[in-house]
Amino acid sequence: MEDRLIFDARYLVGIGQIDREHQKLFELADKIYDCLVVDVIVPMKEIRAAITELIEYTKIHFANEEQLMRSSDYPDLEEHRGLHAYLISRIEDFEKSVERGEQVTPVDAYEFLCEWLGDHIRDKDKNFGEYSSHREEQGSGVRP
Ligand SMILES: [Fe+2]
Structure with a gap:
């Protein structure tokens, strides 16, 4: 069983x-x-x-994140979209199981979240944050 995820500075993009x-x-x-x-x-x-609730919000978040990447000409957008698509397909597997009334264990869902929130945000999303702050130094970063 994973420990509870705590949002701290390591996750700030x-x-x-x-x-x-x-x-x-x-x-x-x-x-x-x-x-x-x-x-x-x-x-x-x-x-x-x-x-x-998590699935719905994840989809909204990914769309927003990709929009920000697009508007700042992020060169790794396509790669990042691919990662999001993979995560969405995993989430949709949960969704389908939920719709079919199958026993969806929260442990499965939580393990997936730890993997995604832990690795994806700290690694891939942070790369975008660095790119963006670099652009801002040059006067065209994203700071909504
Ligand atoms: Fe992302």
């Missing part, structure tokens, strides 16, 4: 909008974590609602 959206993703992940650790049995409905 340095772009206000992205950092706020990432923080919101952590909050949604936290709801899933809560389903895992409570002593009483959490109703399946609640777990599904937490996963669905």
Whole structure:
């Protein structure tokens, strides 16, 4: 079982909008974590609602992030879009399982989140933050 994810400075990308959206993703992940650790049995409905909420917000966030990358001519946009597409396909697998009424374990969902929030944000999204601050030094960065 993974430890609870805590949003701290390691996850800051340095772009206000992205950092706020990432923080919101952590909050949604936290709801899933809560389903895992409570002593009483959490109703399946609640777990599904937490996963669905996360899926919906993830899609919005990825679209926003890609839009910011596009508007700042980020050279790794296509590669990054590919990573997002992969993550979305994994999330949609969860979604399909939820829709089919299958037993979606919050542990699976949470492990996926740890992998994504842990590695993707700290590595790939940070690269964009660095690119953006570099551009800002040159007068054309993204600071929404
Ligand atoms: Fe990303």
